[in-house]
Amino acid sequence: MPLQETAVHERAVLVQVIHGRMDVDEAADSLQELARLADTAGIEVVGQVTQRRPLPDGAYLLGKGKLEDLRAACVERQANQILFDNELSAVQAYNLNKDLDVRVLDRTEVILQIFARRARSAEAQTQVELAQLQFLLSRIPVLEAQQRFKGGIGMKGPGESRLQLRNAPMRRRIAELRKKMETIQARQSRQRDKRQWPVVSLVGYTNAGKSTLLNKLTDADAYVDDRLFATLDTKTRLLRIEARRLLLTDTVGFIRHLPHNLVASFRSTLDVAVQADLLLLVVDASHPRMQDHLEVCRATLAEIGASQVPALLVLNKCDLPGAAENVTHAAEREPLAIPVSAHSGLGLDTLRLAIVEELKRCCTLWRLPSATSAI
Ligand SMILES: Nc1nc2c(ncn2[C@@H]2O[C@H](COP(=O)(O)OP(=O)(O)OP(=O)(O)O)[C@@H](O)[C@H]2O)c(=O)[nH]1
Ligand SMILES: [Mg+2]
Known part of the structure; x- marks a missing residue:
């Protein structure tokens, strides 16, 4: 659901500066992602301005000429906001807000705004x-x-x-x-120390289908939406496999350039991943930048101290046509990856078996009689 609470109709021009050795395709995807973030925040995107330069301008990020183009684009499109895909320094944010007649936000602020409203x-x-x-x-x-x-x-x-x-x-x-x-x-x-059942956490890029998988595997009713950051509050449900029980937890999605403050502040939510017995690392296999998403997820897991937790890689959305190529490529690099579709149910039995095998191997709680006892 878009964030409808905004009283004024928000219209934004997106800006991106590609500099140094930034990957052009990844930058294009990042800009598209910013448009989706704007949509989630209830902001209408009415234009975009991009610039390539060897180095970002220290005072404005953009060059002087582009700044004038941006000013003109805002007037022409009646924009009342400018969203920068690049992170702005305090100086750049100050100068841009002072010199341009509209509100200037960077990617971090857009993400913070979404989190604050959701x-x-x-x-x-x-x-x-x-x-x-x-x-x-x-x-x-x-x-x-x-x-x-x-x-x-x-x-x-x-x-x-x-x-x-x-x-x-x-x-x-x-x-x-x-x-x-x-x-x-x-x-x-303290609650975790008292738990009787193994904990398996769904982690991964935002919109990969984590909540849909939780719903499918446990008959839960977690909120699912084709928007970024649908889930901010984690949900835990009991999952039964082979007369055994485990707790399956949904988590907040990751995204490239996730603000460090947000990662640090969401410590208690993200700890669900750090303390889990097993992670299901979910990616959208139909996405053209799946490999980048996977790298972002692994980097974020390392940042929160969860890179040592055993993990199964789950390639979701295999019902979509774009997935076949990614799955073939992934099979070479990640032979243990499990292709599934939370929508059609494809691969979910294999996933259940893989969870059991992995827990048998790495989780002492799984071998205790309590994992099978009545609730
Ligand atoms: N075609 C297809 N779509 C899927 C599948 N799994 C999830 N989706 C869709 O992908 C979108 C995102 O699904 P969610 O389950 O909300 O994704 P999430 O990972 O929980 O996203 P966040 O909570 O935003 O991090 C929804 O529109 C789902 O219906 C799948 O297997 N196939
Ligand atoms: Mg979700």
Whole structure:
């Protein structure tokens, strides 16, 4: 469901600067992804401006000429927002917002906006608020530097102390939220220690079909949508295989350039993956950039400390025509990958068997009698 809460109709021009050794095809896919993120955020995309340059401009990211093109495109298309696919530095964001008449956001801010509007549980809301405050704090040095300049070089000007006073409640709130998250994490960890059944976590790129797989395997009713970041609140369901039980958990999807603040703030949600006995790493096999998605997932798993958790690679959406080529290529590089279709049910029996084999091998809980006892 798109985010309909926005009162003003939001119309955006997308911007991307391709520089250095950036892969052109991956950049094109990333821009398409930004358009989908905008759609999820309820923002209509009305145009796009791209530029190739050896190095990004330190002050504006774009060159001066392109900046004027962008200004003209906004007027012509009646855009009230500009969304940059590149991450903006605090200085670039400040300059662009000051010089252009419309609101300027980068990819990180668009993702944060989606998370802020979609988070439903208290836990997800706390995590999002923490990420937002940390993001805001990262943008403040420029304002501080300006105030310092006004107060005199090398001196503590009145502006700086005003800003510090303004920051103080923000820092206090961050400390409060961190404490709250620590309490939640400690509670979750105690619950996990008491668990009787192995935990298998569905992880993977956003829109790969994790929630659909959870629903199909366990008769659950997790929210499924052809939009990015449909799931922000994790769901756990009991899965029975061969008269044994395990817990299957859905998680937040990964995406390229996932903001680090968000990863850090979503620690308690992502810990479901770190603490799992087995991961089902799900990718959309029908996507032309499947291999990039897989690399992003593995890098994110490493970032959250889950790269040592045993994992089965699941190639989903094999019912779609685009999947055949990816599956053939993957078979060479990843011989243990399991092609499935959560829609048609293809490959799900193989997946169940593979889960059992892997748990037998790596999970002591699976061998305990409790895994078969009555609920
Ligand atoms: N054709 C096809 N579509 C699928 C399959 N599995 C899921 N989908 C579709 O892919 C879209 C995304 O599915 P979700 O289950 O919401 O994906 P997700 O990985 O949970 O996505 P996020 O929660 O956003 O990270 C939906 O439109 C699903 O109907 C499949 O096997 N085949
Ligand atoms: Mg989902």
